[in-house]
Amino acid sequence: MSSSPSLELSGINKIYKMGQIDLQVLFDVNLHIYPGDFVSIIGPSGSGKTTLLNILACLDRPTSGVYNFFGEDVSSKTNDQMSEIRNLRIGFIFQSFNLIPRHTALENVIMPLHYSDRHKNSNFKKMGLEALDLVGLSDRIGHYPNELSGGQQQRVAIARALVTNPEIILADEPTGNLDSKTSDDIMSLLKNLNSDGKTVITITHDNEIASQAAEIIKIKDGRVL
Template identity: 50%
Template sequence: MIECDNLTKIYKNGDVETAALKGVSFKIEKGEFVSIIGPSGSGKSTLMHILGALDTPTAGSYVFDGKDISRFSDDELSDFRRDKIGFVFQSFNLLPRTTVMRNVMLPLVYSGKTMEDREKKARACLLQAGMEENKFGNLSNQLSGGQMQRVAIARSLINNPSIILADEPTGNLDTKTSRTVMEAFAELNRQGHTVILITHEMDVAGYAKRIIHVRDGMIESDVTHNNITHNT
């Protein structure tokens, strides 16, 4: 489904050029659960931005379902993100002072769908993400960290994305909550969703079947486990 070939990203700051990615190639198939792990500065965030169509590579190609995303225009990238990618961020990025339902429905704004449709979908996604139903009307700032991340996961599911892209989803959570959130991702994967997880923590990465190590802008190792190791 995803084919990355020789992805290169060079940031220019005046005369100084920094290469964040130095030719990264890999493939991800539909239904995989992949962790991309690496220390800070390894280029994993840049890779995540390119995979999430938030940024385009300087060189190399990113082919998604046969289409080369790296040549897309701004608006095409927007549409691509809306239809294919569900983002989950470290800091949740929920709208403040806004209900859980409205947060989940945000990606459907301007979609032309009726309010009923949107609410129905949002409910389904929230349940799928393991959110308790009596919290649906709460404001986002009244939730615990784990609940906020569940809302964010529900939001990422609302457009039936091809991949769920989670950037350090447990970075702001305690160990116990992290575990339940990771279980939620594992469950989504079991249901058939492709999940790509960006992290620097090995025990979080361990939930995935395949772990790609990134260091200094290059892939250091790409290992697929047969047995899922839970550090419990």
């Protein structure tokens, strides 16, 4: 590809200090993800894929190595600047949906907007409705998470991920809690988003899910294979 990478990991190591013992979970990881990519990171549990996702998501910092996020070195960012990146440029989708139970679907969707200075004067409701429309849940805006099926909850989560119109969608086992029919729906939704220009990164241990991505990155024992 001709364009420069959106996300670029070079020589990333991650070491957790567990008392006296240093536990290294990532070894010299190099990774380039370009705009519009659909990447699956696959590996067994304990392979370090969650740690890699946390670093990609600007939730965690590497012990050594350089992570360039759209050309900017993330290691120099403060926690609040990292929060801003996550807020505006990354949409999160989780295995367990992670909606806030006492808020309606619409309220959950617009939550990231409250934390954004850029959207201070935006019409939250309108943006939220548009995002819910994209995932086909316009008729469920007033429902609470416990009134929605798993697939519907995941759609709300996807709408929340989309509401600030980020370039990157990070999905951590997005279909792990769903039956196969619903899984297919969610995966095709992600594919649609990708074809609309979003960079989608999923993490999974399921080969079948991974195979739906354009590119598969295998990780084992903290090393990218």
